[in-house]
Amino acid sequence: MPRDHASSEMLTEITVVGDDDTGIITEITAYLSDHAVNVEELDQAVQDGIFRMTMYADTSEMAVSQARLRADLDDLGDDLDVDTRVWFPNRTETQSLAVLVTKESHCLEALLEEARNDDLDAEIGVVIGNHSDLEPLATEHGVPFHDIGDEKGVPNEDELLHHLDNYDIDLLALARYIRILSPKVVFRYRNRIINVHPSLLPSFPGASAYSQAIEKGVRIAGVTAHYVTTDLDQGPILTQRAFNVPHGPTERELEERGQPLEAEALIEAIDLHLNQQVSVHRGRTELRDPDGTTTQLGIPEHIERLNPDGPVDGHDRYAEGYVEKKASADS
Numbered sequence: 001m002p003r004d005h006a007s008s009e010m011l012t013e014i015t016v017v018g019d020d021d022t023g024i025i026t027e028i029t030a031y032l033s034d035h036a037v038n039v040e041e042l043d044q045a046v047q048d049g050i051f052r053m054t055m056y057a058d059t060s061e062m063a064v065s066q067a068r069l070r071a072d073l074d075d076l077g078d079d080l081d082v083d084t085r086v087w088f089p090n091r092t093e094t095q096s097l098a099v100l101v102t103k104e105s106h107c108l109e110a111l112l113e114e115a116r117n118d119d120l121d122a123e124i125g126v127v128i129g130n131h132s133d134l135e136p137l138a139t140e141h142g143v144p145f146h147d148i149g150d151e152k153g154v155p156n157e158d159e160l161l162h163h164l165d166n167y168d169i170d171l172l173a174l175a176r177y178i179r180i181l182s183p184k185v186v187f188r189y190r191n192r193i194i195n196v197h198p199s200l201l202p203s204f205p206g207a208s209a210y211s212q213a214i215e216k217g218v219r220i221a222g223v224t225a226h227y228v229t230t231d232l233d234q235g236p237i238l239t240q241r242a243f244n245v246p247h248g249p250t251e252r253e254l255e256e257r258g259q260p261l262e263a264e265a266l267i268e269a270i271d272l273h274l275n276q277q278v279s280v281h282r283g284r285t286e287l288r289d290p291d292g293t294t295t296q297l298g299i300p301e302h303i304e305r306l307n308p309d310g311p312v313d314g315h316d317r318y319a320e321g322y323v324e325k326k327a328s329a330d331s
Contacts, residue, residue: 010089011040011056014073017187018082020051028053028084031076036063045187047230051082052187059088083188087170095170095274096125098163100177102153103133107175107196110263111270112141120267121274125167130155130179155179161188173270174228176262178207183230191236191280193228194273196266198258200224200240205233210254213245221245221254223262225269227280236285238269238278240298268295 016028025044032039038058045052062069070086077084097120101108108127114120127138130149138145144167148159161184164172174181174195186193199209200222206212213221222242229235241261246253272278272295278285287293298304 010058010060012037012059012089013087014055014057015085015188015190016051016053016055016077016082017085017184018051018077018080020046020049021080024051024080024082025053027076027080028055028073031072032057035069035072036061037069047183047187050183050187052183052190054190085188095122096168097122097171097173097270098167098169099124099127099173099175100160101127101129101134101175102178103131104176104178104259105134105137106259107173107263107266108134108137110267111173111175112137112143114267116141121271122171125169126163128160128163130177153179157182157185160185164189171270171273172228173266175266180232181228186228186230191227192273194225194238194266194269195228195233195235196223196225196262196269197233198223198255198262200242201226201233201237208251210251210258213254214249214251219245221258223258223265225265227285236280236283238272238285239265239296241265242299268297271295 014028014032016024018024025042029039029042032055038061039055040058041056043054059066059069064072066086066088073084073086097111099108099111111120111124115122115124124141124143127134127143127145129135129145129147130153132145132147135145135147146159146163148155148157148163150156170192172189172193174193176196181193197205197209199205199213200220201224203218204212204216210221220242222240224237225239226233226237227235241264243257243261272293277288277293277295279288280286
């Protein structure tokens with residue numbers, strides 16, 4: 001049944017990923033039932049032969065410890081040839097963030113500075129690139145770096161998953177990682193991968209977004225931080241930023257305006273996730289406590305206040321006069 005958004009943060013998230021086969025759901029759910037784990041929601045999908053099941057379960061009265069549940073599901077996963085992951089609610093320890101990069105440094109630099117200043121509610125456990133260009137930047141901040149790309153930058157996703165496991169990663173940030181992640185990565189970290197894209201999605205998805213904006217002659221461009229799904233640049237949106245496009249711009253001019261906003265939007269989105277301020281429902285994000293969220297989701301309030309607040313249909317003097325005149329005639 002659908003999750004109660006007011007209490008969903010109290011549920012344990014269990015993911016199961018592997019080659020599609022019969023009996024996986026039956027075996028996993030039977031174990032959970034036998035140990036008093038109540039599954040509140042179950043969602044499954046198969047893509048490119050990869051099976052993914054995500055469950056949200058009440059483990060408050062389970063008959064085993066958290067460590068035992070993880071260990072038993074690992075063993076059961078080995079028997080079924082699938083990978084299992086368990087995230088318990090209200091974790092008290094600092095979460096671990098992996099940053100995936102290619103060659104652009106601005107988002108990584110901003111994240112590393114946030115961590116250095118203790119302004120990030122997570123530890124950057126590792127930086128992983130499909131090129132080695134940004135290794136010196138990670139090293140300068142004392143963060144391990146691993147290059148998983150070949151000479152053409154094609155990443156080895158088995159090696160990527162190995163590093164994510166080794167560093168016990170909770171969240172992935174794609175800091176201008178110019179590669180498409182396959183289902184075997186996305187499925188394992190569903191709603192735990194945040195990307196920043198240089199456009200106001202859903203406009204201009206895919207490569208060369210700033211060039212697309214120039215070609216269409218837009219007057220306002222922007223950036224979007226969103227959760228990653230298997231559909232390119234179509235995941236639930238977290239934060240956005242906008243800026244004016246100058247007359248006759250070059251792609252470099254848009255990059256200079258957009259890149260600082262890319263870093264800002266990505267950091268804001270990561271904060272939303274780490275502080276459990278958003279949930280995902282039917283393909284879009286919802287704020288758990290809209291009145292309590294200080295994160296900037298879009299343009300700053302002082303800019304929004306410059307927009308006119310009228311006229312609005314049904315709230316102008318013509319509509320009010322018509323209603324009063326009609327009421328008088330009816331009486």
